[in-house]
Amino acid sequence: MTTDDIIQTEEAVEIPTYSKFPMALAKGEGSTVWDTDGNKYLDFYGGHCVALLGHCPPRVVQAVQEQAEKLLFYSNVAHSPIRAEAAQKLVDLAPDGLGQVFFANSGSEANETALKLARTYTGRSAVVALEGAFHGRTVGALATTHNETYRAPYTDILPETRFVPWGDHEALKDALAPGDVAAVILEPIQSIAGMRMLPPVCAPGLRELCDAHGTLLIFDEVQTGVGRTGTFSISEHYGITPDLISLAKSLGAGVPVSAVLVSDAIAATVESGDQGSTFGGGMLAMAAVAACLDTLVEENLMDRATAIHAQLAEGLEGLVEEVRGKGCLIGLQLDRPVKPVLNALRDHGVLAGSSADPHVMRIMPPLTSTDDDVQRFIDTFKQVLAPAAA
Ligand SMILES: Cc1ncc(COP(=O)(O)O)c(C=O)c1O
Missing domain, CATH: 3.90.1150.10 (Aspartate Aminotransferase, domain 1)
Structure with a gap:
């Protein structure tokens, strides 16, 4: 051709x-x-x-090739040595207090999982996101994506989201005030919006505000995560720990995979059947994750x-x-x-x-x-x- x-x-x-x-x-x-x-x-x-x-x-390619010859795929109905290895390596690198993981396949799916976990944990349904946010294009994630280009044709089926201007602490306070907000979701660096960085001065206030209202804090680290910004999670740079972190893009170094890092407190309340994904945690993806994390750390x-x-x-x-x-x-x-x-x-x-x-x-x-x-x-x-x- x-x-x-x-x-x-x-x-x-x-x-x-x-x-x-x-x-x-x-x-x-x-x-x-x-x-x-x-x-x-x-x-x-x-x-x-x-x-x-x-x-x-090379290490990722070799790991995927070797895994492909052993077992291409099996779902989460069975345990797997490579999934155990990848999950352990991932939580070892995660910020303290985020000791459990859920594997999925895309950034959107990871964000939807984080939003679902937040709703179940808090028993609340409202979500706050920031103007300029991009969290994905599947319906649940799209609800928190701000840009009209992506949202406009679907507004009638999107769950409602309260959007607040980037860096406007007072507006965020107002949005959380009714006490009905399950989670604030944000990209610590709004990449697609034009690489807008959350001012470091906003981070502690954000954490305190969420805690004061019993609202969870979700960092969408689909772009910032897995070491790309100099620390494994950019939350380390800000000196605060979110309750949930979504990772995707870099995680498999080219092999499709995503994950949600979950706080110990939330993880303790999750029950069988609360979330699932046939391909999440598949063997090829897990081989890629383990090799990617090894390379990141050892080099x-x-x-x-x-x-x-x-x-x-x-x-x-x-x-x-x-x-x-x-x-x-x-x-x-x-x-x-x-x-x-x-x-x-x-x-x-x-x-x-x-x-x-x-x-x-x-x-x-x-x-x-x-x-x-x-x-x-x-x-x-x-x-x-x-x-x-x-
Ligand atoms: C910050 C952020 N979140 C979520 C997504 C959605 O990820 P995916 O396209 O893998 O569903 C993207 C995609 O560009 C993104 O940049």
């Missing part, structure tokens, strides 16, 4: 819900992907923030996330108005619209992403990126900006 054939076939037989890069990808290794015409790209997008360890990380990659951020921030000084985010979850505020810059970067062999803010570009480099990879991004970025600046 030629590249044109591939593109035409996908366009003919898949519903047109995605806007895709005008290329087809054939293979990847480390921070690099190759298209079907043999062109090479430095990938600082990571397929929506998934490639935590770069593409085809000190969380420190690397911080170093990569520092190198980028220094190299891009003066070229961008602001470097946002943390670790390898980065927003670049430009003085011009991002779209043409992204296209030019791609023409120069570099992949990066857009956001809901037309002036904010998102880059999510793998934690395994070398200094040379980072320098190449900086050099290409300079080159691409230069003609327009001249």
Whole structure:
């Protein structure tokens, strides 16, 4: 099949819900992907923030291959050595007090699980989310996603959510005041909204407010989690512990899997049948999780996330108005619209992403990126900006 054939076939037989890069990808290794015409790209997008360890990380590939030859899948009706190993490794890395896990398959499913657990635990039904939030597109998760583009056609079937402006403590107080709120759900860094970071000063107040109203705090760490921002959970950076944390994207280093980390208090009240997922905790996904976590820890990659951020921030000084985010979850505020810059970067062999803010570009480099990879991004970025600046 030629590249044109591939593109035409996908366009003919898949519903047109995605806007895709005008290329087809054939293979990847480390921070690099190759298209079907043999062109090479430095990938600082990571397929929506998934490639935590770069593409085809050898330990993950080997673990999945070995598991595939033993047992591809069995559901949670049976125990599994690889699930036990992955679950133990995950809770060992989780913040203290979040000692149990539920495995699912996508970020949306993890968030819906967290919301269900919060409702059951508190016996309340109201949910508070923040303006600009993106928590997924399945109905329960979509209810907490703020952007009208995603919500508008479905508002009649979405459970009601109280949205409060980002960083507005008074509005949050008002929303919790009736005492009927099961949970506040938020992304500690609103990535898709334009890499808006929760100001550290807001975090303790947020925890106290939730405690005062008997409301649970859910951190959607689908993007920030698994070491991407320099600590396993970004809650460690904020010095507060949420009651529930959802993880996805990076967790399987490219293999679809998600998880909810659950506080000991909530876990103690969960009963058989409260939640379930046929494929959640499947063997291939668990092999990927265990190998991903081993690689993250043994290669000190969380420190690397911080170093990569520092190198980028220094190299891009003066070229961008602001470097946002943390670790390898980065927003670049430009003085011009991002779209043409992204296209030019791609023409120069570099992949990066857009956001809901037309002036904010998102880059999510793998934690395994070398200094040379980072320098190449900086050099290409300079080159691409230069003609327009001249
Ligand atoms: C913060 C956040 N939460 C939830 C989701 C939904 O994840 P998924 O697409 O795996 O359902 C996403 C997806 O981009 C996300 O960025």
